[in-house]
Amino acid sequence: xxxxxxxxxxxxxxxxxxxxxDAARDHLHELDATLGDGDHGDAITAGFAAANxxxxxxxxxxPGAVLHHAGRALADQMGGAAGPLYATVLRALADGIGDAEQxxxxxxxVGARAASDTVARRGRVxxxxxxxxxxxxxxxxxxxxxxxxxxxLSEALADAADAxxxxxxATTDRPKRRGRASSHPSQGVGAQxxxxxxxxxxxxxxxxxxVEHATATTENSRLRESHP
Amino acid sequence: xxxxxxxxxxxxxxxxxxxxxxxRAFGHLxxxxxxxxxxxxxxxxxxxxxxxxxxxxxxxxxxxxxxxxLFDINVPGRLFEAPPASRLQAGLAAxxxxxxxxxxxSNHSGDVLNADMALEDHQPxxxxxxxxILGDDVASAPPxxxxxxxxxxxxxxxxxxxxxxxxAGYDLTACRDLAARVADRTRTLGAAMGSATHPITxxxxxxVSNGQAVIGTGVHGEAAGSTLDHPTAQQLVRALLDxxxxxxxxxRRSGPVALVLNDAGGVAPTERAALAGVALxxxxxxxxxxxxxxxxxxxxxxxxxxxxxxxxxxxxELQDLYDAPCQGAALASHGSGPxx
Numbered sequence: 001x002x003x004x005x006x007x008x009x010x011x012x013x014x015x016x017x018x019x020x021x022d023a024a025r026d027h028l029h030e031l032d033a034t035l036g037d038g039d040h041g042d043a044i045t046a047g048f049a050a051a052n053x054x055x056x057x058x059x060x061x062x063p064g065a066v067l068h069h070a071g072r073a074l075a076d077q078m079g080g081a082a083g084p085l086y087a088t089v090l091r092a093l094a095d096g097i098g099d100a101e102q103x104x105x106x107x108x109x110v111g112a113r114a115a116s117d118t119v120a121r122r123g124r125v126x127x128x129x130x131x132x133x134x135x136x137x138x139x140x141x142x143x144x145x146x147x148x149x150x151x152x153l154s155e156a157l158a159d160a161a162d163a164x165x166x167x168x169x170a171t172t173d174r175p176k177r178r179g180r181a182s183s184h185p186s187q188g189v190g191a192q193x194x195x196x197x198x199x200x201x202x203x204x205x206x207x208x209x210x211v212e213h214a215t216a217t218t219e220n221s222r223l224r225e226s227h228p
Numbered sequence: 229x230x231x232x233x234x235x236x237x238x239x240x241x242x243x244x245x246x247x248x249x250x251x252r253a254f255g256h257l258x259x260x261x262x263x264x265x266x267x268x269x270x271x272x273x274x275x276x277x278x279x280x281x282x283x284x285x286x287x288x289x290x291x292x293x294x295x296x297x298l299f300d301i302n303v304p305g306r307l308f309e310a311p312p313a314s315r316l317q318a319g320l321a322a323x324x325x326x327x328x329x330x331x332x333x334s335n336h337s338g339d340v341l342n343a344d345m346a347l348e349d350h351q352p353x354x355x356x357x358x359x360x361i362l363g364d365d366v367a368s369a370p371p372x373x374x375x376x377x378x379x380x381x382x383x384x385x386x387x388x389x390x391x392x393x394x395x396a397g398y399d400l401t402a403c404r405d406l407a408a409r410v411a412d413r414t415r416t417l418g419a420a421m422g423s424a425t426h427p428i429t430x431x432x433x434x435x436v437s438n439g440q441a442v443i444g445t446g447v448h449g450e451a452a453g454s455t456l457d458h459p460t461a462q463q464l465v466r467a468l469l470d471x472x473x474x475x476x477x478x479x480r481r482s483g484p485v486a487l488v489l490n491d492a493g494g495v496a497p498t499e500r501a502a503l504a505g506v507a508l509x510x511x512x513x514x515x516x517x518x519x520x521x522x523x524x525x526x527x528x529x530x531x532x533x534x535x536x537x538x539x540x541x542x543x544x545e546l547q548d549l550y551d552a553p554c555q556g557a558a559l560a561s562h563g564s565g566p567x568x
Contacts, residue, residue, distance in 0.1 A: 033431070039239075043309060075345075080283070080309040081338035084345050122341060 006063040006103045013209035014055045014070055017202045018048040024201055031194035040082060040194040047078035047086060048202070064097035082195055085123055085132060089115045089199070103210065105156050109147035112140035112160075130176035132195035138163040139203050154215075157207035164203045168196035239307035239428050243284040247304060250291045254557040257295040264319050265294045265302040276394040276403045277301065277323040280332040280387075281311040281339065289527040290387075292558025298391040299332075299556075307428075310338035313345035320350055320357055328355035328400035332386070332407065334379025335363035358400055360407040362386055364416040364538065366475045367444030367453050374412075381490035381527045382416030382538030385550070388559070392552035413480060413541040415472045419456075419464060420445040422494060422533030434532065443467050445492075445534055465506045468537045473516070480541035486520035486550060487511065488538040493528035495535060500524070507537060520550060526558070 003011065021028070021044050028041030054073030058066045071090030075083060096111020097103065116136045120126060127137040142163040146156030171193040236242040251260045259268050271277065281303040282290045290302045303319040305311035316331070323329045329352070333343045340361055347359060363369075363377030390407045398406065421441045423432040436442055437455075441464050444453030456467055473481050489504045504523035511518050519542060527536075540546070554561050 039308065043306075076312055076314045079305045079312040079315070079338060079342055081341055083309075083312050083338075084341040122344060123337065 003061050003066075004063070004101060006101060007061050007066055009103060009209050009212070010063045010066050010070075011055055012212065013206045014048065014052040014067075016209055017205035018045070018052040020201050020205050021045045021048050021198060024198070028194050028198055031192055031197060040198065043078055043080060043082060044086070044198045047074045047083060050074055050077035051090065062099060062101060063103060064094045064099060067091075067097065068094035070094075081123070082132075082198075085119050085195075086202075088118050088122060089136065089202075092118055103153060105143070105147050105151065105153040108153065108157070109140070109143040112136075112143045116140040128174065130171045130174040130193050130196075132193070132199040134171045134174070134193065135164040135167040135196040135199040135203070138167040139199075154207070154211040157203075157210050161200070161204045161207035164200040168192060168200040171196045236428060242427060243304070243307050246284065246287055247291060250287075250557050257555060257557055258291070261322070262318065263304070263315065264322065265291050265304065266322070267295055267300055269296075271296070271300055271395065273325040274327055275397060276327045276400050277325055277329045278332060278387075278391060278394055278403075279303065279316075279319050279323050279329055280334075281305060281316045281319065281342065282334065283308045283310050283338070286527045286529065288525065288556075288558030289381075293384075293387050293391075293556045295554065295556035297395050297552060297554025297556075297561075298387060298559065310336065310342050313342045316342055316346035317350050320346065320352065324352045324354045326355045329357045330390070330394070330400060330403045330407065331357060331359045332390070333359060333361045334383055335361050335376075336378055339379075356400060358404040360386075360404050360411075362407060362411040364411060364414045366415050366417050366471055371475055380416045380418060380538075381492075381536040382414045382488065382540070383411070384488055384490070384522075384526050384559075385414050385486065385538065385540040386410045388554060388561075389546055389549040391554060392549040396549075396552070410540065410546065413476075413546070414538060415475050416536050416538040417443065417468045417472050418445045418490075418492065418534060418536035419443050419468055420492070420532060420534035421464070424492075424494065424530040424532035424534075427530060433529065434534075436533075441467070445532075461503060461506045462510065465503060465510050465537070468535075469507065469510055469514075469539075472537060472539050473514070476539060476541055481516055481539075484517045484519040484542045484547070485511075486540040486542055486547075487518050487522075488526070488540075489521075489523035490527055490536040490538065491523070491525045492532035492534035492536065493525060494531040494533035500535070503535060519547065 025041040025045050032040035051070035051074040055066050055070040058069040068091055071087045075087035092115035093111035096107045100107055119133055125131045125133045127133055139160045142160035143156055175189050251258050257268055258265050277300040279301045280290050280299055283305045285308045293299055294302050301319050301323050303311045303315050320329055333339050362383055363379050364382035365378050365380040368378040369376035386407050389410050390403055393406050394403050419441050420434050420436050422436055423434045439458040441456045441459050491500045500523055
């Protein structure tokens with residue numbers, strides 16, 4: 001499709017997330033084998049592969065609509081606890097973007113906030129429970145801080161992806177209060193939560209895709225300036 | 229790590245073949261309809277329909293519990309993974325009827341999340357839908373957080389009793405309230421005396437040292453509680469029964485109870501019966517009147533060498549419904565009798 005630069009960025013994000021999760025499959029498998037039943041890597045990889053495939057065939061080519069379509073495909077493919085929560089994340093980001101033709105920091109920050117709040121409500125988790133929310137909430141909070149300042153979208157996303165990464169790593173030392181790990185004798189202390197790790201991988205892919213978006217947009221405007 | 233077997237080209241191949249096995253062998257009772265297990269002869273539409281989703285890997289739960297006096301529709305997910313909301317919703321739509329549909333949910337985060345989402349945007353054309361989230365495992369949460377307890381083998385009491393009630397014409401509200409009431413009077417505690425082998429990866433799902441028994445294992449073999457070193461059968465049974473009776477409380481255990489011993493998949497039939505015998509003897513010695521008792525494989529975790537004991541505090545209504553006939557691939561009763 002002859003998509004806009006914003007839609008191209010969303011497609012690049014989904015494709016990069018799918019590839020990165022596939023590459024991390026063994027690591028996620030190990031984390032989940034410690035705390036769950038060892039299939040998180042397979043499930044999330046299949047979920048994002050479905051999301052990525054669906055996005056490429058979305059009929060409405062606006063960025064928000066493409067992302068929403070991807071979220072629906074992920075929800076249809078992936079059950080368990082992770083499926084509905086990841087679908088929630090993608091749909092909330094899509095709703096934040098709404099009908100806009102461009103990707104703006106304010107919209108992404110609003111979407112991330114809604115994603116974190118909805119995951120907390122649906123999953124009945126709080127930040128610090130050792131779930132994917134431990135990566136999602138710092139991501140959302142960091143974007144909000146940047147949105148109230150004068151950061152660019154790509155700066156904000158790169159910083160927020162770092163925050164998600166730190167949040168995921170911090171789950172290592174926390175007792176897990178939800179899901180199967182919570183009934184493990186160690187309550188998962190000493191192991192990173194696989195859901196938080198995969199969330200950090202996904203938002204890193206988003207940040208990287210949007211950095212390329214920003215670079216491409218800047219170069220386009222430079223080209224326009226030099227060739228009026 | 230044990231070398232994995234090559235019988236099955238992945239978990240989906242295994243689980244789909246298992247469903248084919250059940251539906252082909254028991255075609256007079258159940259059939260596959262768009263990936264769902266449905267009754268071959270549907271229940272009259274003026275009766276409430278019972279629907280449940282579950283991750284596969286716990287056979288015969290729930291595929292073996294679809295049929296007269298039991299469930300109407302089972303929506304299976306993938307291996308150990310609750311089915312997506314969209315598939316649950318399709319199951320609810322297939323069950324839609326004037327009398328309404330009760331969506332039963334065994335309390336695990338994936339099952340609850342997908343059920344919540346399925347109900348959020350489900351628009352039934354004919355009758356209402358109610359949901360019952362049910363748990364029974366005393367190891368998973370203390371008595372003051374009973375609503376957090378996860379669903380394990382003791383929910384068999386709920387399936388059997390509410391199945392009979394729906395068949396007999398209880399309305400939707402009555403079925404929902406009855407499900408909650410049965411779960412409220414049910415307690416389960418499990419133990420693993422050995423591990424389970426994942427049929428695809430060959431990995432051992434639980435670590436149990438030789439001769440030990442781990443108390444409080446869940447339906448995925450996850451361990452939660454204390455460990456007994458080389459227990460006798462009587463010590464093992466008491467380690468399960470004592471917390472159950474404590475948790476049930478004085479008032480409840482003064483009346484008759486029903487016992488279920490669930491074999492998690494790897495206990496020899498002789499030993500299963502022997503453990504049930506020990507449990508019944510123990511309960512009798514403690515002055516507990518057990519009027520109904522079943523033992524068998526109801527909810528498994530592959531070949532986990534483990535058992536769970538479940539108690540239900542009965543009353544006349546519950547006992548009558550428990551005694552009603554039912555016919556599923558894995559649970560057929562022509563009426564239970566008193567324990568001898």
